[in-house]
Each structure stands twice: as C-alpha cells, then as structure tokens.
Amino acid sequence: xxxxxTMTKIVVLISGNGSNxxxxxxxxxxxxxxxxxxxxxxxxxxxxxxERAAQANIPCHVISHKDYSSREExxxxxxxxxxxxxxxxxxxxxxxxxLTPWFVEQYTGKMLNIHPSLLPKYKGLDTHQRAIDAMxxxxxxxxxxxxxxxxxxxxxxxxxVPVFADETASQxxxxxxxxxxxxxxxxxxxxxxxxxxxxxxxxxxDGNEIPITGYAAD
Numbered sequence: 016x017x018x019x020x021t022m023t024k025i026v027v028l029i030s031g032n033g034s035n036x037x038x039x040x041x042x043x044x045x046x047x048x049x050x051x052x053x054x055x056x057x058x059x060x061x062x063x064x065x066e067r068a069a070q071a072n073i074p075c076h077v078i079s080h081k082d083y084s085s086r087e088e089x090x091x092x093x094x095x096x097x098x099x100x101x102x103x104x105x106x107x108x109x110x111x112x113x114l115t116p117w118f119v120e121q122y123t124g125k126m127l128n129i130h131p132s133l134l135p136k137y138k139g140l141d142t143h144q145r146a147i148d149a150m151x152x153x154x155x156x157x158x159x160x161x162x163x164x165x166x167x168x169x170x171x172x173x174x175x176v177p178v179f180a181d182e183t184a185s186q187x188x189x190x191x192x193x194x195x196x197x198x199x200x201x202x203x204x205x206x207x208x209x210x211x212x213x214x215x216x217x218x219x220x221d222g223n224e225i226p227i228t229g230y231a232a233d
Contacts, residue, residue, distance in 0.1 A: 029055060035199050136151075139166065
C-alpha cells in the first residue's frame, strides 16, 4: 500500500446508484490509483452509492437539498462539509445538482465531472434521448473539469459508442455507462499522478494542451 501522505485525497459527490463511485473504489483497492476516498456525500438519503461507500468503509454524509431554502445555503453547507476533509480532488459521480458559481470557484482545477454526451453537444438532462432524436450516429460520455458554466468546463477525455437505429434511450444509456466506468478512473489516475491539470480554463496532460474534444491518443 502507498504511503498515505502521498495519496491524493478524494471526496465523491453522488445522487444515485454510484456505479462510477464503485469503479473508483475498485481501482483504488487494486492500487491502480494512488488515492484515498476520504468521504462520499449524497444529496439523497436513499442513494445506493451510500451503501457502496459503507461496504468500503468510507465515511458517508447525506446533505439533503430539501433541508435548505436556497441553492446558496445548500452549497455553503456542502462546501463546509467537504472542507472538513481537505480533499485534493472533488469527483462528481452522478451528482444531480446544479452548483453555484461561488461553490465551483472554491474548487477551480480540483473538481471533475462525467457527463453522458459528447460535449459540447447535449448539456443538461435527457442526453440519450436527445442523441436518438437527432439521429446521431455516435454518442458517448465526456470527463471534464468543472467550471461555473453548466457542463461547460474543459473536456479531458471522451469515449464514443455507436447509436443503432432501433435503440432505446435506456439501451444507449447502458452502453455509455459501461464506457464511463472505464474512462472516469483513468482520468482520476492522471490527476493523482499530477499529469493532468487545468490552467486558464484549459486542460493539460503531461504539459500538452488537450483539444476541446478531449484527449484522443490511444
């Protein structure tokens, strides 16, 4: 096991099933990522991802958005809770809340998100149905740094899947989620290896600026 003092400390935010959280837990357990998930925070008490965290002996917190009268109040509490863990990286893994610009700016260059579309296409919700409705031949997912613009931060990596003529949104979602579980741990590993950083709203890997469509090499 790596020396804890050199380990990247990660806080993961979830709202649901936590399959990307599980992918991170597994890769850390297999020592593919030199990191420690120091907390998992959910805005929903019934998120199955909390069970995954508990099984991995990771501290869990529920901060329900229903307990706060404004987005600003919620984000202030969320920030206070996260700050208690002094993380090096905040990972959004299916966290279904729009964050205030103030909150995002507390973690500039230290917060990653995965979005189920080939950004800049289909920001926001219902991305799979929107890709089908547009008769796109390919769809996919993007890992990106988080900036105040919704789903607008610099893309680090994209993964594409074909869209078949008779496919449903849920079938397409399953294909995309399979890709997500491969690509998100890879990007987190790059960050933990200090190979990946964000500077002036651009992403860099090994000192090279990543194209707007994400890192493309094999």
